[in-house]
Amino acid sequence: MDKSQLLERVIELVVDITGEDEVGEELDIDLFEEEILDSMAAIELLLAIEDAFGVSIAPTELEREEMNTINKIVARIAERL
Amino acid sequence: MSFYTEPAFFILLIPIVGFAAYLGVSEKRIAPFGLLVSFVMLGLLFSGQAASALFLIAFLVMTLVLGQLCLSRFQNWGKDSPQALMLYRIALGLQLAPIVIYKVGVVFNPSFLGFIGISYISFKAIQVLIEIRDGLIDILSPIEHLYYLIFFPVFTSGPILRSRAFMSDIAQALPREQYLDRLYRGLGWFVLGALYTFVGSPLASWFMWFVPETLNGLPALAFCTKVLGYGLDLFFDFAGYSDMAMGLGLTLGIDVPRNFRAPFVALDIKDFWDRWHMSLSTWLRDFVFMRFSAFALSKKLFSSRNTTASIGFMINMVLMGAWHGITPDYLVYGLYHGVGLALTNWIQKNWKFYKTHRHDTWFKVCEWLVCMVFVFFGFALFGGFVVTPILGLS
Known part of the structure; x- marks a missing residue:
């Protein structure tokens, strides 16, 4: 899977979980600050990432600042693939 | 000897911090x-x-x-x-x-x-x-x-x-610049914490006990001032202690996390718990709420994510209450905040009016007022001013 496919898939997952269609437009906005992600959605996202990519990330493995934007989420998955 | 209250403790800190600072500045391990x-x-x-x-x-x-x-x-x-x-x-x-x-x-x-x-x-x-x-x-x-x-x-x-x-x-060992930064910040937090504890807290406590006595014949107002004083006293006492602990930890080279971040400017209950006793609330979030939610979602225990989140909030906060002590006051306090969080979550996710107006100033002012009334009534529960008298326990 190349970077753009990964990005596309991550955006799909976040849109699915949050119902916010515009998350794909701004890849560097802080999703927690914008109230797009919260603790519950973050957990759903970690579970969805495990399902979709087979990458398991424990809830305390990353600080919020390490996965608070679409680009950072993609980077964290790419590191583990 | 008890910590952070007795003069002997503070006197002992002088050589301890002094020697830690010597080690830190010389780039030796503390x-x-x-x-x-x-x-x-x-x-x-x-x-x-x-x-x-x-x-x-x-x-x-x-x-x-x-x-x-x-x-x-x-x-x-x-x-x-x-x-x-x-x-x-x-x-x-x-x-x-x-x-x-x-x-x-x-x-x-x-x-x-x-x-x-x-x-x-x-x-x-x-x-x-x-x-x-x-x-x-x-x-x-x-x-x-x-x-x-x-x-x-x-x-x-x-x-x-x-x-x-x-x-x-x-x-x-930390590089000298980094240690010095921690040392200065640490001393600053320590002084602020001491002010909170030894000036702020007694003032709030005076307000709590003295003012209500002057309000004979106005029981509702006396109750409100007592709760206000009690809540402020809780804050100054615990935030003061926490800031001293954080400051002391920093002088020993450890980046102790902040425990309070202006809790009384919170706009909603979720925001409040991101500012009040933060090291406890984030601990519970990471090790109870998120674990429970992950388990419940993967096993599909509940029909919707809203239900899962609501039950997660309740478990989280009742546990928080029980941890303070298994008494009716603390359990009701925990349940109260669990319901508050679940309700806030539901409103923020489902109420269109909230979504359209949440950035308006007038809306934020109303939100803040509601939040503060909720928070201070919570302190009344926590302090045993409500449940204990109702149950006739005291």
């Missing part, structure tokens, strides 16, 4: 000195309490043994093997047992054997065990583990340190 000082300070804290001291020692031995056992067995067996899972469950049960037995025990016998700091040391011990299970900790020397558990600035009442941040802070 950790060995910090460990030694922690032993001495805990010795003073527990002087004359032999039974409690023995209980603490037994707790420490058990925790260190469980930590090493899990680390080595998980590596041999693979952490997802059935044996490893079984060991993890037993270890977690044993690690939880002292605090659970103690909290239940004091319900029936107020002098039930415990030791000061049992709650906070349990949070830290449980955290390490869970992170070993998650594969986030794969090396941990017993000495580092011990230092993490008994680090004296936060031993009695937190803030709850995160194990991995602590381990990285003690791994090597």
